[in-house]
Amino acid sequence: MGVAYSVGEVDHLYTFFVEWSPENIYSHKHSRKQQEFLQVHPDALSVIGSLLKDSPPENWQIVSVKQQKRRTSVCSSADSESDDLLPVLINHSQILKELHLEQLMSHIPARAQGNQWKLVYSTAVHGTSLRTLYRQMAELDRPVLMVIRDTDGQVFGAFSSDPFRVSSYCYGTGETFLYSFSPEFQVFRWTGENSYFVRGFLDSLQMGGGGGPFGLWLDADLYRGSSYSCNTFCNRPLSLHHDFTVQELEVWSFV
Incomplete structure (x- = not known):
């Protein structure tokens, strides 16, 4: 079930995940555990806590992804190369690759x-x-x-x-x-x-x-x-x- 949050709440959560990465917590698996800390404003911390409290940690997964391509501007040339992601095909195509x-x-x-x-x-x-x-x-x-x-x-x-x-x-x-x-x-x-x-x-x-x-x-x-x-x-x-x-x-x- 989806949950709606205010723009401010989303901004806090986005900032938290952008600035935090697994590399800040652990180094190579054979090396000694490292500890580094991210400073978070108390207001942001309370918002993050409220967003996470309804979902247990085992239901969360944080993954690293490449910067997503942004959609081509409506005003851009139709002949320019597409920056869009590939479309989602609901059905299988016998032709399209x-x-x-x-x-x-x-x-x-x-x-x-x-x-x-x-x-x-x-x-x-x-x-x-x-x-x-x-x-x-x-x-x-x-x-x-x-x-x-x-x-x-x-x-x-x-x-x-x-x-x-x-x-x-x-x-x-x-x-x-x-x-x-x-x-x-x-x-x-x-x-x-x-x-x-x-x-x-x-x-x-x-x-x-x-x-x-x-x-x-x-x-x-x-x-x-x-x-x-x-x-x-x-x-x-x-x-x-x-x-x-x-x-x-x-x-x-x-x-």
């Missing part, structure tokens, strides 16, 4: 940063059906990340500001982007040329366009796909070949 997560994190919009990632659709779990993909997202009202691995072993996909759905018009915002790890990681953001971000049909899903092929296109069975340069994202083909076959496909939401 630590390297993929590290590189994607710096490009996820600020409103999705710090959230856990939940798998809402997977061909391995739900089968290969675009209709099922739409059905799995019917209740969502937040961004989603699509991740594809094709039969060439290449990983690529798209971040959509809106969950995928059937629509008679294009939807989405300038947060939407395409990305590829084939052969190295690249992100393709909105050019401002048009607003053909996403359009969903029962027989296909389209992302990007403008006077030609789509930046990313998938068929009704989520088996065949294609990727061409498009005006919306000015992207290169996401896969090694314009036309590809899907091996695995996942869609993640941010909760």
Whole structure:
């Protein structure tokens, strides 16, 4: 059960643990015990005592950890390297590895940063059906990340500001982007040329366009796909070949 403390109490406790470390109490395990003392203000001592009294010492553990990376400022460049910790994936991914997560994190919009990632659709779990993909997202009202691995072993996909759905018009915002790890990681953001971000049909899903092929296109069975340069994202083909076959496909939401 969580316990709430005032800002002052937390400050006292934080100062105590920052200034105290096990090295101040014991030296090497074969050497003689050393004693060093930390001076603590009486008021801080009483606060620390009140915080610790409800929990017996055997339930406490103090560990040394490296300085945690701080979250990238909302005002920082989207192309700068991410200082974020890796996201927490609620479910196991058949595709995403630590390297993929590290590189994607710096490009996820600020409103999705710090959230856990939940798998809402997977061909391995739900089968290969675009209709099922739409059905799995019917209740969502937040961004989603699509991740594809094709039969060439290449990983690529798209971040959509809106969950995928059937629509008679294009939807989405300038947060939407395409990305590829084939052969190295690249992100393709909105050019401002048009607003053909996403359009969903029962027989296909389209992302990007403008006077030609789509930046990313998938068929009704989520088996065949294609990727061409498009005006919306000015992207290169996401896969090694314009036309590809899907091996695995996942869609993640941010909760």
